[in-house]
Amino acid sequence: MGGLMAGRVRLVDVAERAGVSMKTVSNVVNGYAHVQPKLRERVQAAIDELGYRPNLTARRLATGKTGMIALAMPEIDHPYFAEIASHLAAAAAAGGYRVIIEQTLNDPVAERAVLRDREAGLVDGVIFQPTRMATLEIAKLHDDLPLVLLGEVEAPVTTDHVMIDNVAAAGAGVRHLLALGRRRIAFLGLVHGDVTATNRQRLLGYQEALIEAGIRPDPTLVLTADGFSAQDAHAAVDAAVAAGLEFDAVLCRDDRFAAGAVTALRHAGLAVPEDIAVVGWDDTAITAYTAPTLTSIAPDKRALAERAFELLLERMRGHHGPGRHVVVDHTIAVRESAPAG
Structure with missing residues (x-):
């Protein structure tokens, strides 16, 4: 690591190692889409090699963004939610974001905290599957925080919603x-x-x-x-x-x-x-x-996670239109317990 300690690596160190400008490193770190793929790979290799970790506070002061999103779900140990989280993490990483996962356990206090308290200033947007919060309460609490809802709860008219039928x-x-x-x-x-x-x-x-x-x-x-x-x-x-x-x-x-x-x-x-x-x-x-x-x-769990992230990314980039309701496909995976007739 060229004598650099992981905790002391700076943006300029990554730029020197990758042979690019600090602006290019910043664009990669912040997930800007216009960076050429080969250049992005070179910068990411330097980040991985040096162990660079962005200073979230400094990033927020400089850009107004943290590069983090939250996924709030009822149960993190439920296989379905675990797979949704995995797909979302992959989609977010491809877009230059990291994911914080929060478990609400169907607790209305914990659900309110997702929108009102706990995520304030920490993340740029939230993907959230509530079970107890009413539509009006969601609309009041999320204010200008970019938000996409999952699941069967009725969504406010201003909020994006992804689900299956x-x-x-x-x-x-x-x-x-x-x-x-x-x-x-x-x-x-x-x-x-x-x-x-x-x-x-x-x-x-x-x-x-x-x-x-x-x-x-x-x-x-x-x-x-x-x-x-x-x-x-x-x-x-x-x-x-x-x-x-x-x-x-x-x-x-x-x-x-x-x-x-x-x-x-x-x-x-x-x-x-x-x-x-x-x-x-x-x-x-x-x-x-x-x-x-x-x-x-x-x-289609992959489509559900990827579509939710796409909608959230548009919101985080300034989209202010009415809420969009997206229904993803489903099929039947036929195996031995109920074989095809």
């Missing part, structure tokens, strides 16, 4: 099971105390697809769990089987619930998919490691 996706899952000849399709499921809109939309899509097929929805087939874990799903399926509930398929709220359902059915002596077909949701890494492997509704 949960009603349509649930309907696609049900139609896949109907095509396999299944008619007693359970929905797993509701969760005691859940306040989010996600499952209400998925339940609606499930019910509408059954009605469309001429099947009257049976409320006893809507299973309720005590919590959000695979163990909770396992317990809910155990209880349904023990009560003698008859069903030949299960549409699950996420892949964790689907994994719990598969295990519970196996313990009950029921074969998947021969006796009961199972469809998960989110198409996370879990799907490859269950036995059998899981068919899963697959939102």
Whole structure:
């Protein structure tokens, strides 16, 4: 490292090592798009070699920007959110930004802090999946902070919003099971105390697809769990089987619930998919490691993260138009638990 200590490396040191001007280094550090790719690579190599770390306070004073964005989500250990975070980090890095991740745990106080307190002065923009905040409160609190919302919450008219169509996706899952000849399709499921809109939309899509097929929805087939874990799903399926509930398929709220359902059915002596077909949701890494492997509704998580970052970048660069509502695609990733008919 040429005798330089990582904590003392300056912008001029990077410029000298890369053989470019300080302005070019500054453009790379700040993510300006007009830098030639080969030049950007040379500067980034010098940054990595010297261990240069931008002084965020100095950068903000000089440019009004920190080069940081925040991603606020309910659970960082949920496979779906973990994969969204990974895709967003890659998109942000390509755009010259770093990501701070914050977990809100569906706590309204923590959600308000994302917009009102904790991120003030630290980040240039926020990508946020709220579960408890109302539309008007979001509109009041985010003020001029560039913001993009994820998920099923209703967005203010001034705020960008990226999501999948949960009603349509649930309907696609049900139609896949109907095509396999299944008619007693359970929905797993509701969760005691859940306040989010996600499952209400998925339940609606499930019910509408059954009605469309001429099947009257049976409320006893809507299973309720005590919590959000695979163990909770396992317990809910155990209880349904023990009560003698008859069903030949299960549409699950996420892949964790689907994994719990598969295990519970196996313990009950029921074969998947021969006796009961199972469809998960989110198409996370879990799907490859269950036995059998899981068919899963697959939102385009990469497109969701990349589109959210694109919208946020436009806001951070001064776009002030009305909120844009973007719906990304979904498919069904077909595997062993509910094979193609």
